[in-house]
Amino acid sequence: MADSTPVDTVAASTTPATANRSTTPTSSTFRDYISSSWAERPEVTPSPRPQAAFAAARRMRLAAKFPGATLVIPAGPAKVRSNDTDYPYRAHSAFSHLTGWASDTVPGAVLVISPGDDTPAVLYFTPTAGRDTEEFYANAAIGEFWTGPRPSLAHVAADLALETRPLTELAAPGDEIIVLRGVDEAADDLAPAGSADAELLRAVSELRLVKDEYEIAEMRAAIDATRQGFDDVIADLPEIVAHPRGERLVEGTFNRRARAEGNTVGYDTIAASGPHACILHWTRNDGPVAPGDLLLLDAGVELDSLYTADITRTLPVSGTFTEVQRRVYEAVREAADAAFAIVRPGIRFREIHAEAMKVIAAKTAEWGLLPVSAEESLDPDAQYHRRYMVHGTSHHLGIDVHDCAQARRELYLDGVLEPGMVFTIEPGLYFQPDDLTVPEEYRGIGVRIEDDILVTADGAENLSAAIPRTADDVEAWLASLRS
Template identity: 35%
Template sequence: MKPNSLAVFNSNDVYPIGADSTIPFQQDRNLYYLSGVDQEESILVLFPDAVKPEHREILFLRETNEHIAVWEGEKLTKEKAFEVSGVKTVYWLDDFQKIFYELMAQAEMVYVNTNEHYRANVETETREARFNKWLKESYPAHAVAKSNPILQRLRSVKDSLEIETIQQACAITEKGFKRVLGFVKPGVWEFEIEAEFMHEFLRNRSRGFAYTPIVASGQNANVLHYIENKAQCKEGELILLDIGAEYANYASDMSRTIPVSGRFTKRQKEVYNKILSIKDEATKMLVPGTLWAEYHKEVGKLATAAFLDLGLLDKADVQNENPDWPAYKKYFMHGTSHHMGLDTHDYGLLHEPMQANMVFTVEPGVYIPEEGFGIRLEDDVVVQEKGEPFNLMRNIPILADEIEDLMNA
């Protein structure tokens, strides 16, 4: 932050559905990252150059009382908020405007919290957006800056405790997957498989899925964001699973492809092993200094060679390809890796080189409608200072033979 500036972070809204129903609360990731506070109607103010030392970090919380405790559950007291966050100065929300006015008289610049993730598509006016509008109207003489670039850099490099938490999320996902391997057989429904995962996640202290789960059998796997999960799984089909457990607000993100009948056909296994080979080779490239865009070009070369071997492409397809949309994209049209952490598609500036302790997915795939199946394999890995990345999903079965053995045990 520049000298004599402060930064403000607001909780997310509790979003209404209709009548008195609401969507379960999810905290603003930046506020949670900076404070550990997982409660609605909270504000964090950071002001390193505040005149009063106690005003360099401030939490504003909704005042709790016995009535709220009975109807909604226990909320943070000032003492408990300090235990959770390490922030010593805690005021009730009713005092915000008075205290903030005092702080703004000392500050020259305000950092506002905005969502600038490359995949963000926000149509709803958020609590933060309403606050930022009020701020600019109430304090028009102050300079305004974005905290987002700072947060993107901070959040993309994980602390050891964050890596442990993501590892726990991956371990819960592993339990769900192994449960499903013993459950799947011809005739089961996609939603039954989803339910098996959910059962295992909840009983292991996850709140559930880190993102909307994909259970895509047969041709459904060729729809990249298939989330209906409503078809019956038939003998001879493959099921593409893209599922991850949440744990303590951190995500995991796994893709596996399994045979409904417990055995891959010769062709299915041939294609499967090619995708696994691409994943293994792509993983080795996730090292400090790698540029995300260049990495994807190299993975494209791996995919091109694999698809030539599989007979999906011929030399003429490659020779005549459009450089902006290479031939392999006909069968593998999405990216191979994204940052992961508090969000499944986490913060990280993709134009900057990779650093140690960043967490990425590795998820090559192939989608072949004419053959009736799609395959995607995905692990979550930590970039290391030296050597190959550390695979947080190393214990989740991925070899075709191992999956067959477990499904037929």
């Protein structure tokens, strides 16, 4: 990559780490020359993007929870990865949810929602700089020569159906100010910290518990793209198996699809083969993918809207399950199906996990792995079966892979299901390679099946049901894509 050394006169305010390496010309002759002879750029005024109306409705609902208060929701600045290189930028989820500005957000933008019957909102950001400014060519952090042109205030106002102003005009916007803290230090400085700040953090999370029409459509699209990524991995299995770090190839193949169809992956891909499948969040992905092993692939495509899928399938690398692998796999699927069967409006979220655990306890007891009966193991003071599945069965899903994470317990784990909620069902069984409580034939087997579920008016829909789930269908899937 190019050496991001800014011109001396702007170094201190942009990237001071490179000030001692600056070679950008500073003569007036150069400045006059680089500022001249540029073609005109016609301003194109877009129609509002589809999510704009939904974002406006969300702002109204949020403002109603804080009457008389001004709410400050920052997108957040770019985050440094190493010296003068940044991580790929992603706006804070609450900001994108409330503005509709997603993968194309200008870093450092701030949304301000003022009190009032019509809930006026203003979006502050740094608009594009003129070619007669030093920033244009010399500012490695935000200059057009370095990072590309930013949109104008008018363009974003039309695109998002929001009033826009330069970030330089942002000041303490009222008497009662509540800031979404910890996102942007500059925004935090607009008002002293208060007890209502924690309430705002909860509120923006709880606002996403029930998805609107736009969000559900995005979830469907993210799942469709994820299915393509799984197909790609299966098609590449011969090359993957041949490489000593085949898990890396699995990750790369899926990530390629995620970048082609969306913004990126929704979370670090878990490409866990063999005993690595027993490590719940295995993201090192540096092991082989060996014939005879199972490949646990937990991955999701994040669209440009930032909505993500979260799917897990466990694949027999050789194309067919062994008898023991199939036994474990079908037990996990039975647990998933049992959990899905009870999903409907009116039940409590925690009941989904309890239903899956009945099957996990029954199966591990049937195989002689528990020192007590399944019924005794299900007692809250026992839980022997949880040795083989220590994680929960479900989490909400949407613009974050673990969406609504700051919601109150009474609205999340103990919450009542409503139409429009989207969450995962993902039971698993994991028999560590050195676990002496299980027969040797089970050791090193890890299986998880994860689907994305939508609560409907009278039940539920498995949004990812088209991705093969049964052992027979998975084997047929592999055969069809590898032939």
